[in-house]
Amino acid sequence: MEKEKLSDNNRKVKVRANFVTKQYEMAPKKTDKAKSLLLKTNFPKFWAVRGVSFEAYEGETIAVVGTNGSGKSTLMKMVSGIVPQTSGSIEINGETSLIAINAGLKGNMSGRENIRLKGLMMGMTNEEIDNKMDDIIAFSELGKFIDQQVKTYSSGMKSKLGFSISVHANPDILIVDEALSVGDATFNRKSLLKIKDFQQQGKTIFFVSHSLGQVREMADRVLWMHYGKVRKFGPTNEVMDEYDSFVKRYKSLNGKEQADYRKRYREAQESFTLDALFGDEIKKIREVSGEEEAVRQETSLYKAINTQQSIRHWSRIDTIILTVLVIFSILLADKIVLNMSMKHIIQTPSHLITDWNPYNLHEMVVEHEGDLK
Template identity: 50%
Template sequence: MATEIDNNKITVSAKYVTKQYDLAEKQSDKVKSIFKFWSKGIPHFWSVKGVSFEAHAGETIGIIGTNGSGKSTLLEMVAGLIPPTTGEMKTYGTTSMIAIGSGLRPRLTGRANIRLKSLMQGMTEKEIDEKMDDIIEFSELGDFIDQPVKSYSSGMRSKLGFAISVYSDADIIIIDEALSVGDPTFTEKSMERTQRFKEEGKTIFFVSHSAGQVKKMAERVIWMHYGQIRMDGPADEVLPMYNAFLKRFNQLSDSERLAYQKRYKDAQKAFSLKKLITRERNRNFLLDINADDHELKENIYFKEPDERMSWFTRIILIVIGAFVLLQMDMSILDLTSKQVMANPTSLITNYAPSKLQELDIKMGRINVANKPDKPAITAKKTVNQYKVGSNETLAQISKKVNISIDAIMGANHMQTDEVSPGQILILPVER
């Protein structure tokens, strides 16, 4: 007996949904973007710009649009993989997303991925064991099921992902380009299985660049165009308009196509919630709906999510940052103190020992004949200078400074022991 489907049951409700991304060029900009109050000047890109729609049980909706139109971003929000920036996205039931490699772990085998992804979709170990052989058979992977997924082709990954989702009990099925790769036989089998989803009352979102597949699968089509819904209606009305657009677009020259794309992408960068409010106000005016600016601005769907930090949070972060910097300074001072305590002469030695030494010599605090220029830290040879006085001989000097004649002659490279008044001698001192 066929299951009676309540076609009026809403399974997905999107109201003015937007998705904004930060276009951070430098690593520092990425850090700033985390702190919303410090992220001024970082450009933004609105992948989705205020989209609204409803989906019902047993409905198959085709999502079409050129590359970069926001199709995948929109469906990732439906699946709950990413949150909207503003607006409201509600789903009533469980979701399963079928995309090339979606949720698969490359290093795990196909069999291990079946178990992992099935567990993530809410299946029990017992249910997985009961369905394992059927999933493997549907995937048509054969012996490759026990090979790492990283060795699979894109078509094989698509087969595995689709086979896992076929045997899940999700209420909302999202098929994102999963049937655009692989052999025609598997694609036909998958499309037939998708029709069974519809008969079971599941809501299906079907994304494909193939107009033939969309026409065969979906009775309703949403045309996404650079972040907005351009058309939403029966497939036999939307698809002809979309195909006509593609025909005109492809007839443009390369420069004309680039100019067209740039104009719309610049609009995505310049988009704001204020512009969304203006757009909705104009739409209400055309539909003769009473909604003044104040009501629109107070509407929850047009308010920024509560992501900005409160002043209390900011103060706490500043205090923590200051504390960390203070601790770093204290650590440096502590390390320096320990070095000075270990070698008290290091400060004098490192900065200007010669100047201090000269001052001590002038003041008579150091005997130039007996003291070295620098404090002896290691067992290296140091030297002093001695000025030969009137009528002094090398023997007298040797006895006076308590250094052997040979040592003095060696230090001064002297061939004889003759010295003359005023001559400067180097006096080696060994420690």
């Protein structure tokens, strides 16, 4: 664990995000995405998160709000370490735990087996899991279903199980990503009380929810995400008053106006570039602090924005080497299966292909069966 740093107001910074982005390639098929690792295939780009910066302090509860597709869940997955950011940096000072439907749960395993698996993944020992097993099961309210495969669970049951495991792991940083939206009212209230207990313990909590009432009740500050960018970040009532006003204005638009609004922002997410982000940030510095300060920060700002984290495409040399290794492996397998000597292969390499015919294969099977007898 990294040494915790202090902010200017002497509160410990638990999470610091600096110009974080997440880019996805809109490949038609999963196989196309796999091919893009080897070949320099250009698919349309989509930036789910565009230059997000914020700090979260010890003991804070930060609600993350925004319309569907605003980048809330993507941002939380990056904070929790489940997916890497494309660029920018995220500093985590503590152990994180993400509570989201299906997060870390294996459908072909029982609830009890998932408790052990996810507990181990979160750093708990087998002894600690054994000691907490009954408490986790009791809190989840799953009863006899705990020994059924998770793939048979409803969304609410999965949410209960994931929440129960995570809160009993006692993390420093708790991330709740809409996991309470599918549970029943009684369990939701019990979960909120558990979160309040964590608040009293001074833990840092991120709370993603569409329930504006829960947000106003639970959060110290609110991070409003809007199509991949931070629209506003500040005290709960201040941000939520503006967010409520936005929602009302948006709902007052007719169908075509709403579609045009979404289209405009989606196009901005597709056309976004790191250079444009750099230009916007330099402009802000210039307007607030003057040209001299903009020049002074230019190099460090450019480096911070362009810090790359994503997997790059393989180079042409890497592709050639991999291809050669694959061909060599196939030839070696042929040699072993067809029982050819290297001299034979060198003299008649075509036999590596022509000997794979039904008659020869039948003869090989007969010979093999004879050896076994």
